[in-house]
Amino acid sequence: MPKRKSSEVDSAETILVKKGEDDDSKGERKSDEKEDSPTSSKTTDSIRSHVAMPSPMVCYAIRLGPGEEIHSTLMKFVKDNDLDAAFVMTCVGSITKGTIRLANADRNHQNEIISLNERFEIVSLVGSLSDGGHLHICLSDKDGKCVGGHVVGGLEVFTTAEIVIGQLSSVVFKRQFDDRTGFDELVVKPRNG
Incomplete structure (x- = not known):
């Protein structure tokens, strides 16, 4: 290191x-x-x-087509392939709708959740996928204005979503409640055996 x-x-x-x-x-x-x-x-x-x-890693490249829902498809892929330290390395593509949670909350106040119903380019999609996952997305509209937040779901592909998933082989991702933040947070543990 x-x-x-x-x-x-x-x-x-x-x-x-x-x-x-x-x-x-x-x-x-x-x-x-x-x-x-x-x-x-x-x-x-x-x-x-x-x-x-x-940790060494293995990469998986996948492409989702029109009408597929990104979040649930990624979570199913992780489950079907027994990935326990998976994360999104990169994603490009476009969506026609989706639901995101904005970053205006703390442990005592809920986040605002917004539904988007227009075409957006995926500027970025990042986060962990294992043990329930935690994804954030940044989207740009037809004028190039961006909106972003925590992925709640409903990210429907417009033309394509080209995604590379990494899986770390020496660690395991878990989520655990953190009293300091009031949220379930990532815990990285060494893989046993």
Whole structure:
């Protein structure tokens, strides 16, 4: 793993997990942060802010055609292929409709959900797919104006959706409730065996 200059290290705790360590490992602390800081973990059940684990990967390229729904098709692909550390590497294409959740929420206020019913170019689709997934999308309209947010569903392909999915082979993705955010968040664990 490349070394970073001390000025490049952010203030949050970084945990490095060595290959072969079990799930109960606390990893190796890589910051000068004190144990009682707001971002440090006080219990073994809390989610670590940063986990860095190198992993080889396998890639899958798929194309969806007109009328296919992107989100449910991707989730089915992940399930059918037993992918447990899958993510979207890239996606280009277009949609005719979809539902997204905007980024205006916190643990005490719900997000606004909007339904889109016009043709959009997919500018970006990113996120994890395993254990329920977490996808974000950016779309541009006929004038090039963009809208984006969390994918709720209903992303119906207009002409095509060309998607590359990555699957990491040394880790597993899980989602776990994080009391700090009020949401289920990604937990990356080493693959056993």
